[in-house]
Amino acid sequence: MRPRAQRPRLPETSARQRKARLAWNGGMTGESRPPAPVAPFEACPVTCCGTPADDQAPPGGGMVQVAGAADGADAHWYCPGRCTVLARTRAELRAVPVRPGGVR
Numbered sequence: 001m002r003p004r005a006q007r008p009r010l011p012e013t014s015a016r017q018r019k020a021r022l023a024w025n026g027g028m029t030g031e032s033r034p035p036a037p038v039a040p041f042e043a044c045p046v047t048c049c050g051t052p053a054d055d056q057a058p059p060g061g062g063m064v065q066v067a068g069a070a071d072g073a074d075a076h077w078y079c080p081g082r083c084t085v086l087a088r089t090r091a092e093l094r095a096v097p098v099r100p101g102g103v104r
């Protein structure tokens with residue numbers, strides 16, 4: 001199946017189609033306003049979060065060691081919760097094999 005951007009679309013040719021689109025958009029036309037400058041997530045306040053796990057001792061109490069990705073990345077210590085989940089997710093996504101076209 002072709003990606004959504006390559007699928008054929010019906011052209012907007014009639015006045016009723018334009019009227020329906022304006023009604024859908026609440027009457028607004030033209031360029032949309034730029035997105036608000038919001039960080040995707042806030043920086044972690046824990047000082048030793050994300051440190052490399054070179055030595056076996058955790059840098060702080062309750063820190064979780066997350067293994068690196070399949071591409072040879074080093075393991076790191078993360079605080080439990082959001083940072084651990086983000087690191088494990090990133091490692092899992094990087095472990096997905098790359099197809100011959102460079103696409104995962």
Ligand SMILES: [Zn+2]
Binds near residue numbers: 046049050078079084
């Ligand atoms: Zn953290």
